Amino acid sequence: MTEPDVPPPLPEEPETNHYRPSGQQWLLVGFIVAFGAGFLLYHGLKDNGLGQSAALYVGIPVVIAAVVTLLSPAKKPVGTAMKVTTILLLLSVPVLGEGACCVLLAAPLFYLFAFLTAEAVATARRRRGKSAGPAAFVIPVLLGLLVLEGATPALTPRADSVSSATRIVELPAGKVAAALSLPMRFDSVPRTGILALGFPTPQHDSGGLDIGMSRVINFDGAHHRSGPVAQHHWGTQRSALTLRIATRTANSVTFIPISDTSPMATWLRWDQIDVSWKPVDDHRSEIRWQVNYTRLLSPSWYFGPIERLVTWRAADYLIRGIDTGNVAGHSYHPSAQ
Template identity: 35%
Template sequence: MTLDEEPTPQRTRAHVILAALITLFGLVVFIVVVRQGRADSAVLFVALPVLLAAAIALTPARTAHGRVFAITTVALLLAAVALHEGAVCVILAAPLVYAVAHGTTALIRALRDASRPYVIVAVPLLLLPGLEGSGLAPRVAPEQTVEVTRVVDLPADQVAERLAAGPRPTAVRSVPLRLLGVPTPVQVSGDGLDLGDRWMFGYHGSSHGPGGHLLAEVDEVAPGRLGFRFTEDSSITGRWFTWRHAELSWQEIGPGHTEVRIQVDYTRGLDPSWYFGPVQQVLLGAGVGHLLDMLALR
């Protein structure tokens, strides 16, 4: 036996029966979650990986973590197909799913190898963080705000002129957006700074369906400030978050220098909050920065 191998645990009927019951329960939970429209809750990203890892860890194997990795990878790819998600969803969720699966495996095997009875109690305790957004537990702070501030080398009146011209398609400069392949608008139209003026952001379609579009309408006008409400959203990003309101303001802070600020309120679509909250905050911050690029405010 090499140092990398784990000693083969003794096969017991109780372990096999428990693993089978956990697997069956996991399948039932998956079906219920999908049918009830809770596929964005923490159940999918935390609870189900816990059940999968627990079932594998309770069965004898020389390299349990290797099997967990392989089966978790297959499960992620199958979920991407079954739930009509793209590669970006799998990439974003994978670190969380792998961490939960391998953490559960390590704990279950440690308790089992120590011949402790706590192994049965560990599974329901590990499932608790996976209840967020499932209906059994409330969502934690789903309404979030992202703010981006940029100082441009333009006087305030020229900033207003560029804003009035509306956004235009431009290459994505943000490294996170490019690396992850996050959908960005490819068809952009609209202009004006008056009440009722509209800006439209269109997205490319994919094999999973049309890319859709996002329509923003000016609903507040004040000196150096605009407010936008979102009247239509059929965009491909609507699965992950919902736009609520946006505010765009600009103020000259010195000769030829203007500070531009965009604040966007949105509702996070994915749970758990402790993982997807910061992830979406970073990605939407990059997306708002891309909007400033489309407004020629670099």
């Protein structure tokens, strides 16, 4: 018997290890890409006059969350997107020069749209190969419409608003005009609530209440940042709000803004300030401080209530700043017009 022919053994192929990035590496890539996209979008919108629009406050978190969710293979992409958003918000202070006040007030908006976008993208990835539900079309359209507020006039609602505050002060009605003509006592009135978050601090008021004269309120500058940290976008120089006394009656005065170089000019535009008062009894008066302004930040449904709160608190702060203690023996006599 002859042995059957046995084929020669095949040569062994060398083992090849295909490199596959780990989940942590993909997360790092997503973070870097998200940071770069957010950085470029931020400066692009700022340079084109859209720094106060929803394109910035809605568009940036949408882009960041979409990039992170698409590049992250983590089991919980939504949680990962929220963590990356938190890190980028913290980095916006030293890298972009944003103030803590701005970051705190904008953070809820960033988290909301980062969550909605990450959840939408993650759901789309899980349903890959399946028929897309109506949400796959509704959510992108809705986000697109929200992003365009402040950038497209047709999608931007009216921005004029009014806030007012009222207080009863220990001062006869006949002395209120004299008190208003004195410089405000900003140094002895603490700022509380939302005003204490980091808004510019008024330092000096020129005083005066004659029709046609200018009244100047000076503000301090932002703290200087040393080293490689980006300088505060408000600047370290002092700023001022200049008002003109437009009308005067026995129980009211109207201020019209002439110029505003304070950081608040990026949030809103003052249109008119009306101060009126009436007697409560022989020793007390009720003072009403009303501010008419135009909101500059979008989206309106988010920043509208915030600006109403800030302007209401500012009006109340100004009433408390009236120098009622140095009016004894001082009477206001308007100059001849």
